[in-house]
Amino acid sequence: MFRSWNPSQPEITDLIVEHDPRTLERVKVRKQDVLDTFSRFSNRTAMRAVEQLPEREGFLDEKELDRHLLKVHWEMQRLAEEFYHGHRVWELLRVVIASIREAGVRETIRIVDVGCGIGYVIRWMAANIPLDKYRIELAGMDLNSTLINEANRLAGAEELPCRFLQGDAFSNGHSGHIFTSTGVIHHFRGPGLPQFLGRHEQPETQAFLHFDFQPWLLAPVGAWLFHYLRMRTAVARHDGVLSAARAHDGRTLREAAREALPEFASGIYGAKIWNTPAPRVFHTLVGLRRPLVEEFRRQLGRRRSRLGELR
């Protein structure tokens, strides 16, 4: 079990679905290659989960895999619902929006959720926030076409005013005033992390909010218990726990952001519960254009104490 908590290995979902970064076409994945990767880490939990996945002539069966992915992402949404993640994101996002408005931005503010999966956060906001009142536009982007199709289907089923696109969120024509993500940033490791953050430096981008698990001593144990109880698929159970083990600490995130984005003030929001040493399950890497910082602090009001050093 503990070998599946080794943070230096990838998650199963990182390996079983691959896209050509240029054409965004799906690339066939050889099942044995995935098994070999986890074999190198002696991660039998992951190997058992991968072995269960259907294959065709040695390659993972794309159709069956997509069905499995949907199941996994529906389960993941359940966790987000249980942790009121939509509320959590909006609580901070509305402050950022207010700060941007105070700075004089009058145009519609475009919010882009990076690696949105089936788009829970965006759809939650589209369903619960009066977008006209705040003059915001919501979009989700992901490289995985299956997840994007599902996000669009779900949004369509409820007639939600948001859209989802397959592609690179930082590419031309897709840029946002605010970038957000949930559980994405720990996928960028080593030099990949400042590289990812550096891509936020776009002319219209004013801020970013990246939510992720907060690593601490008991996080993998808690994640293991919780995922064991709440998730039904072996892939979701495995990756959920590994995500908690792989999550970056506040310092790593802060330093990477400050190195990659000198024009932004960056810091961690919501690390501790009510100013006690108890850590929150999620923390947020916050980045703002420097002229927004004072207003952001003011707009936070009594929640200001949740904000770490922002510079």
Next chain:
Amino acid sequence: MTLLALYLLALLDGLLCGLRASMGRCAVIGKRGYYRRAAFQGVAGAQLITTLALVALLLVAATSSDRADVRADLEGAARRMLWVFVPYATLVLANLALRLVPSNDIRSATSVFMLGPLTAIRPLVMIAGVLYGIFPSRLLETRLLGMFVLLLMLSLEYALNRRADRRQEREIRRLI
């Protein structure tokens, strides 16, 4: 009165089992109708179980030579079971009530520290409650009836999950 309390607790357990079995299987945002149906199915499952238990109880009473004795023994067992089930149910309901507080921290904490672990120990609480109830019983009928009800209650969530799983599989196959 004691049996009525057990009956109500069984319905509550069914309702929560129905909700749990449905969670993570529907990804739209507005799910009130979906959860209402799931809760109803859970309650219907629990109702079926309690009806079966009642039939078994009536059979035991009908075939017994001393009905008053059977009744007293059954009520004694049921009363003892309540000593385990009522605190558990109270804890669950109190934590669900806490989730009404508009604080993400409190809501998350109830999930991580209470509702998750409480779900994990549900089968153990069921076993402990029934054993605590029937162990001091004098009659074999009471013990057998207790074990029968325990078996039914433990199978409820499994059955609801199987049903929800099949429905989800069908839906996903329709989509892809």
